[in-house]
Ligand code: TXA
C-alpha cells in the first residue's frame with residue numbers, strides 16, 4: 001500500500017510568491033487550508049481505514065474508535081503493546097455522553113476550562129467502547145483537540161477517533177511529517193500534512209481521584225494551571241521516577257521506554273546555568289565523540305564534537321525536542337548529553353520525555 005498524501009500546510013496549492021513581493025495576506029490570498037480535502041480521509045475513517053492526522057500536540061494515527069478491527073490495525077502499524085490503551089478524540093460534547101459515564105464536578109471544571117485543548121481526561125467508560133481501545137481497562141482517556149484539522153476530520157467522519165501518537169512504538173512522537181514518513185508510509189491509507197505541530201509534546205493526561213487531579217503524563221496544560229483553578233493536584237511518581245519491573249501503574253504508557261535514541265544519552269540539570277555548562281563541558285572532555293543538545297544561548301559555550309540547538313524558551317524546546325531526539329543518532333556520537341529544564345510549568349513535560357529518552361540516566365548538580 002502507498003499512503004495517499006494530503007497537503008493542508010498553510011498556503012498549499014498557492015502559486016509561489018515572487019521574491020520581494022507582497023506577503024500572501026497583503027495580497028489578499030486566502031491562506032486558510034482547503035478543508036474540503038478532509039472529506040475523503042473522513043470517509044476512510046468511517047470505513048475502517050487508518051489516517052495519519054495533525055493535532056496541536058503531535059501527529060496521531062487515527063481510526064474509528066468504535067471499530068475494533070480498525071483499531072487493531074493501529075496497534076499493528078505501530079508495533080504497540082496490546083496493554084497500552086489509546087486516547088479517543090472527540091469534536092463536541094455530545095460525543096462524550098455516548099462514550100463515558102456522567103463526569104463529576106471536577107472533570108466538568110477541567111473540560112470547561114481546557115477543552116478544546118491539549119488535555120486528556122481519563123473517565124469511567126461506557127460499554128460501547130471496544131476493549132481493544134482501552135486495553136481492557138474500565139476507563140478511557142478522552143480529549144477534544146484544539147487543532148481545527150483534527151476537529152474537522154472527526155466532525156466529517158461522524159465518529160470518535162482513537163489515536164495514539166504517530167510513531168513506531170518506542171520512537172519519539174511525530175511532530176512533522178518529514179520525521180515520520182519513512183517509518184509510517186504504507187501503514188496508513190492517508191497522511192494529512194499541516195506542517196509542524198504547535199506544541200510538540202503530547203497532551204497532559206489526568207485522572208480525577210477523590211477531590212484531586214492526578215497527573216499521569218505532564219504536558220502543555222500544567223500542574224500550575226490546575227492549581228490556579230483551586231484544585232488539589234498530585235503528580236504521579238512515575239512522571240519523573242523509574243518504573244520498576246512488575247510494579248502496578250495507573251497508566252500503562254508509564255511502563256515503556258519511550259523517545260529513545262539508539263545512542264547512549266545523559267540528562268544533566270542544574271539551577272545554576274554556569275554550573276550546568278561547566279559540568280557538561282567536563283563530561284564532554286572526559287568522553288570522546290560527544291554530542292551536546294543545548295539551549296540556543298549556550299551553543300557557543302561548549303567544547304564538544306557536535307552541538308545541537310534545542311531552542312531557548314520552554315515552548316521552543318517542547319516544539320523541537322522530538323525532532324532533535326530523532327536526528328541525534330545521525331551524528332554517530334558515542335554519548336549525547338542533554339541540558340535539562342526546571343521541573344515546573346511546561347518544564348515538567350520536557351523533563352518527563354527527556355528522562356525517558358535517557359533511560360533514567362539523569363544527574364542534577
Ligand atoms: O497529544 C496526545 O495525547 C497524542 C495526540 C495524537 O492526541 N496522543 C498520544 O497518544 O500521545 P499515545 O497513545 O501515544 O499516548 C497515550 C497515553 C499512554 O501513555 C497511555 O498509557 C495513556 O495515555 N492512557 C490512555 N488511556 C488511558 C487510560 N484509560 N488510563 C490511563 N492511561 C491511559
Ligand code: MG
Pocket residue numbers: 164165173
Ligand atoms: Mg505515544
